[in-house]
Structures are given as structure tokens and as C-alpha cells.
Amino acid sequence: MRIDASLRSLADLSGVRDGPRATLRFLQTLLRFNQRPLDELLAMGRDGPPVTRLWLVLETLYFVNDPSAIRRVLVENRNAYSRATNLEAPWLRDLLGAGLLTTDGPEWLALRRASQPAFLADGLAAVAERLAHTTNRVLTTWQPWREPGAVVDVFPHLVALTVALALRAFFDHDVDEAEALAVAHALLRGQEHILRHIRYPFWPPDPVPLPQNIRYRADVRTVRAALRSAENARTRRGDRDSARDLFALFAAAPGDDTREAAQRRRDQFVTTFMAAPENTATALTWTLYLLARHPAVLASVNDELCAWPGGPAAFPARAGVFPQLRRVLSETLRLYPGAPYFDRRALADDTLAGESIPRGALVMVSPYVIHRTTRFWTAPAEFRPERFAPGGDGTDNPAYIPFGVGPRRCIGDQFALLILEIVLPRLLARLRPERLDATPVDVDPQINLRPRGGMLLRLCPTEVRGRE
16 A cells, blocks of 8 residues: 555545645554554544554554454454464574474474363362462562561563462472572563564564563573473472373373474473463453452452451352452453453455455554453443453453464463462462552553553561361
8 A cells, every 4th residue: 555545544534635734643643552552443443443553664554343343353244354473483483392382384283283182170279279379488488478567560570470380280380489480580581582582573583682682582591491491390299191180181182192282282281381471460460450459359359258257268260250359350350350451364355344455464462452342341440350250241242352263272271260360369368568659550452461660569467277
């Protein structure tokens, strides 16, 4: 599309037909979209039409913010769309290998089918007690959890906790605090480097000795060394054929006895290990933040925990035990879903909510925006866990897509929910999160929706005794 055509289209869209003013508006939109994409998408979609066109320099973006249209892209007509972002590039496969994130087509489908058993109910139930044990160990022996009263950025420490949980789930392997923190920081920097490549396609290849590239290669080594150490420890124990961890379920997948299949399994471990800790830690972080900002909701969760017979020592290691806590988690994932947005490329002409989508068009979906759109939610900017109670506007709402929808829905969604519902009751039974001031924390849309500048909270001591 020529620039002058783009500007005329933008002028038509905005009602401004004066050339210089349209040019200025066009450039301002591009600048805002580059600097704060979520703000621009939210402004377009919150009270806007189901499909909005945004003219970029080289192509047109179709922002889809309607449940039926999103379902058409991701489910009903999914074969007419492919991933737009190049996740099969060598710089990403260096870190993740050929896992679910970096494959497509038949290769992706075969790997998805082989990986699925590890994340079904039976597989997760087999590791739940060990996840609870690791959570208790971390909360009683690691900083900052063991010394209540501290003011701390909880985000990297929650990533370290979820690193420990991922290693325990997959390899039945315990990691110490220093190693978990080192891996957590490596994962966080690695995600930033991945996003740098996505946003800036002409970023020099990783072998070019720039400081960022050198740091990234070191972070890759740190992550892979942690996985290798855990797998080696498992092998020395002779657990390869046991059902004690999720590794065994991957290994038991049909056709999984070739060297290539074994390598794909390891690659999928790296993918899961790269994604799961930060995804889960961001949800934990935002949940603590929202509870700190809403003491009445925090009190209702504590009342629910106190009503459990036997107290924290008797908390079950399974999801769905505490209904109010689950409602809080659901509302947190509505306001702060893990992935702020994702895109697709149209492989054929299509029509979405009455808007013609030409072949080759870039289509974008944002869980963050559709979760905050007034057409689908009552008071969408407010934290209201009760909306997920029976009869609330969150119950069976097709606009609720925190884990995506369709065949590419997050494969580890139930694993993430299990971790959240194991960690939060045990953490809140020991500590009460408090904000230092009333200033809202802004979002930082990396690959996951991080808190911008971290999340400083005061962790005050508390005690949940439980009902006798």
C-alpha cells in the first residue's frame, strides 16, 4: 500500500481530510503505537467497533475485538490463518529448540499431541503433593518469604519460586535459592531479548558480539545447565520409567523412542520451562497487588482459608478447593492476562464481523483489551471477583480468553492454575501483602504482562489457624 493511500484511508477513518493534519495524525499514531501499544489498542477497542483498521508504514493491521470474530480466526477458520510473528527463527530456536512455540503445521500438531498427556488431570495430580511440599520449603527457608515485614520487589522472587516448582514437577528435582534466582533472572532477560528480536527484525544476529547478545548467550547456558542438571539427577536416581514426574509422561508418549523424538521432548521442556515460570509468576504478582489494593477482598479470602479444618497444614494440594480464591484468580487473569496480545497472518481472503480481511493482512487479538471492553463487561476496569460467581457476567463469557482459545490454547493452563491454587493459600496464610502507596502500577507488555518497574510490596506477618 502506498503512503499517500494509507494517509487518505487514515483521513477517511478519522474524519480528517486535510493532508498535513492527516500526516501528523498518522505519525503520532505510529509513535504512540510503538511506545505504548496496549494503550493504543485499548483506545481503539474498548468502545470501538468489532474490527478496527490501523494503517502502519508497510501494511494494514486489523485489530479484532469481538468474541465471534476471534473464534473464527482461532477456531472455525483457523486453517486460513498462520502465526504472523516469525517464531521459527534461528535466534529463538537456539534457546527453545523445536518446541510448541517454535513449530507450526504437522510438526507442531505431532508435538502437541505428544505433550498433552503431561498436562491432563492424572499427570498433574501425580505431582501436586510435591508442588505443595516445595512451596512450603521455599516459603519457610528462602528470602524474602522467611522474614516477614520486608519491603521487596516480589516479582523476581516469585519467578524463582515457580522455577523451583517447574523443576520439581518435571524432574522431581529440588533446587537451591541461589540457583533458582539465577535461572529466574536469566529467563527474564531471555524473554526481553526475544522480544527485542521480534520488535526490531534487523537486530544483529546473536553471534555478533554486542553486550546484549553476549548476555543472552550466557542466559541460554544458565537455563540449559539447570535443565541438564535436573535431568542428570533424575537419571542417577533411576526414575526414567517411573510415574513420579511429568518427564515420565512425555517419555511415555506414543512413538517417542527415537533420538529425534527425545530431542523434541527436551526442546518442549525448554519451551515449558521458558514460559511456565514467568507466566505463573506474573499471575501471582498481579494477584498479590490486587489483594493489597482491596483489603476487603483479601479479608474474604483469609476468612475462607481460616474456615478450612486443620489450618494451612491441612490445605489440599489440588485446584478448586477455595471458591473465593478461584474467583479472585479468574478476575486477576481478566485484568492481567499472561499474553497481552498475539497476531495472525491471513492466508486467504476472509470476512470478520462484516469487515473484509484481504489475503496477507496482519490480524491482532488482545485478551487484555477484550477483557476491558464495555460491550462485554460491567465496569470492566474495576476489580470485581464476584463477577465470576454463579450468575455473574464472567460466567461462561465468550469474551474471557486469558489462555487463548482453540487448538493453540495454552497447553499448560491447568498446570498454571494448579500452581496458583497451591501457592496462594500457603503464601497468604503466612504473609499479608501491603502497597507502599496508592499509586497504580503500570503494565509492561513484554511477552508476558509484567509490572513496569517491578512490584514493591510490604510482606506483613499474618496467621491463618484454621477451624478446629
